[in-house]
Amino acid sequence: MFTSSLLLLASFGAGLVQSATLEELYLQNAPSSPRPYVIPHYANSHAVTIGDQLYRFTVTGPSSDNAFTLMSTNAPSSGALGVLPHIHQRHSENFFNLKGRFQLWAQKGAEEQQARLLTQGDYGSVPRNTTHTFQILDPDTEMVGVVVPGGFEELFYALGTNHTSATNTPFVPAVSNSSSAPDPSMISSLQRFDVYAQLDFEPRRDLVNGTAPVDKSKWHTGDNALGASGKPYFVASGYGPKYLSSKYGYQVIQPLVTKQSQDANYTIATISLSRQTKDNAPTYVLPGAAAFEVLEGVLMIQIGDYPVATLYTGDVAFIPVGVAFTYYTEVAFTKVLYVNSGSSGVDSQLIKGAKSWNFATFPTY
Ligand SMILES: *[C@@H]1O[C@H](CO)[C@@H](O)[C@H](O)[C@H]1NC(C)=O
Numbered sequence: 628m629f630t631s632s633l634l635l636l637a638s639f640g641a642g643l644v645q646s647a648t649l650e651e652l653y654l655q656n657a658p659s660s661p662r663p664y665v666i667p668h669y670a671n672s673h674a675v676t677i678g679d680q681l682y683r684f685t686v687t688g689p690s691s692d693n694a695f696t697l698m699s700t701n702a703p704s705s706g707a708l709g710v711l712p713h714i715h716q717r718h719s720e721n722f723f724n725l726k727g728r729f730q731l732w733a734q735k736g737a738e739e740q741q742a743r744l745l746t747q748g749d750y751g752s753v754p755r756n757t758t759h760t761f762q763i764l765d766p767d768t769e770m771v772g773v774v775v776p777g778g779f780e781e782l783f784y785a786l787g788t789n790h791t792s793a794t795n796t797p798f799v800p801a802v803s804n805s806s807s808a809p810d811p812s813m814i815s816s817l818q819r820f821d822v823y824a825q826l827d828f829e830p831r832r833d834l835v836n837g838t839a840p841v842d843k844s845k846w847h848t849g850d851n852a853l854g855a856s857g858k859p860y861f862v863a864s865g866y867g868p869k870y871l872s873s874k875y876g877y878q879v880i881q882p883l884v885t886k887q888s889q890d891a892n893y894t895i896a897t898i899s900l901s902r903q904t905k906d907n908a909p910t911y912v913l914p915g916a917a918a919f920e921v922l923e924g925v926l927m928i929q930i931g932d933y934p935v936a937t938l939y940t941g942d943v944a945f946i947p948v949g950v951a952f953t954y955y956t957e958v959a960f961t962k963v964l965y966v967n968s969g970s971s972g973v974d975s976q977l978i979k980g981a982k983s984w985n986f987a988t989f990p991t992y
């Protein structure tokens with residue numbers, strides 16, 4: 628038959644090709660086992676809606692061998708909390724603002740309740756056993772979440788409604804009548820997903836200049852240190868620790884999670900790169916899974932045998948344990964969010980050879 632001989636020809640042809648193709652690298656949904664992949668921003672990636680919120684999961688438990696979940700939440704502004712206050716006993720959660728505004732509350736045990744208004748590039752750490760909740764405040768907001776260990780997306784699959792879109796619009800532009808937050812009886816039944824409702828938690832509303840308490844938080848007014856083990860902390864964009872690496876072009880590394888800050892076996896950082904050629908970029912092979920999400924500019928990345936991929940804002944690349952990769956940028960300024968399982972990732976390696984730096988960008992020469 629005509630089609631089967633074409634197929635035969637196609638598979639014969641594939642056998643002669645030495646390396647995999649870009650088409651094979653690009654996926655619409657995170658795969659069911661670890662492999663190199665790129666997922667474009669707003670691709671379906673197991674999308675579900677919960678009320679007004681549209682959740683996508685670009686790295687999942689299955690796709691990362693449970694190293695971490697990387698997810699995004701797109702939503703319009705809301706007059707209500709995005710979720711009822713709750714705790715995770717086994718998962719630590721990280722909130723990063725890709726665009727828009729949202730408010731984040733976090734309280735550990737008897738410590739004072741913290742609240743921050745997060746704008747683009749701001750970060751909040753919610754370690755295990757920390758009561759937390761959030762509220763989306765601007766019409767085009769995207770929260771990026773990192774949850775460790777991986778697999779936490781199962782909660783959203785169970786609560787949400789599967790979503791598809793021909794246009795890949797960020798969220799559904801329609802008035803939703805269902806509240807985003809599951810009701811109290813529902814959230815109380817979610818302990819098997821590591822969600823423990825904290826219905827007595829009263830989110831404070833006494834923020835001044837984006838923070839409560841006001842004292843010492845230095846929110847967008849001064850340096851934010853990464854917190855001590857097990858306590859929530861917040862880092863405003865550009866106000867955290869910064870390191871300048873000059874080894875492979877310039878890279879400004881801004882750690883958000885280190886081994887010390889969360890007492891956990893993963894790291895998160897932003898990395899801002901200067902223009903660089905592929906020949907001058909190093910190749911890494913890491914003992915832990917890693918992911919890049921582009922925040923600004925254009926990232927070039929070569930993973931394993933695949934050709935170089937070109938990633939734009941919101942695109943995600945995933946690299947499994949032990950697979951070689953090289954990354955660089957051909958534009959003037961590219962900034963990525965980097966997530967790594969273990970503590971010997973690109974961020975940690977670069978910081979070792981870098982110097983402390985006071986600026987969010989690299990030198991002029
Ligand atoms: C929703 O999508 C998931 C895959 O992301 C699938 O396993 C599940 O069967 C779907 N549920 C429905 C009701 O279609």
Ligand SMILES: *[C@@H]1O[C@H](CO)[C@@H](O)[C@H](O)[C@H]1NC(C)=O
Pocket residue numbers: 716755756
């Ligand atoms: C979290 O709380 C639970 C229940 O109190 C406890 O068993 C667990 O050890 C705590 N985990 C951490 C990391 O503190």
Ligand SMILES: *[C@@H]1O[C@H](CO)[C@@H](O)[C@H](O)[C@H]1NC(C)=O
Pocket residue numbers: 804
């Ligand atoms: C949503 O709520 C409004 C106001 O209560 C009502 O008029 C409308 O029919 C509802 N829409 C749906 C789809 O339930």
Ligand SMILES: *[C@@H]1O[C@H](CO)[C@@H](O)[C@H](O)[C@H]1NC(C)=O
Pocket residue numbers: 835836841
């Ligand atoms: C809030 O910000 C304004 C403008 O920078 C400043 O004048 C004011 O002192 C701040 N309020 C507090 C309580 O820090």
Ligand SMILES: *[C@@H]1O[C@H](CO)[C@@H](O)[C@H](O)[C@H]1NC(C)=O
Pocket residue numbers: 694892914915916968969970
């Ligand atoms: C930390 O993670 C790395 C990479 O995932 C792994 O090789 C290492 O065994 C882990 N260490 C601990 C103490 O869990």
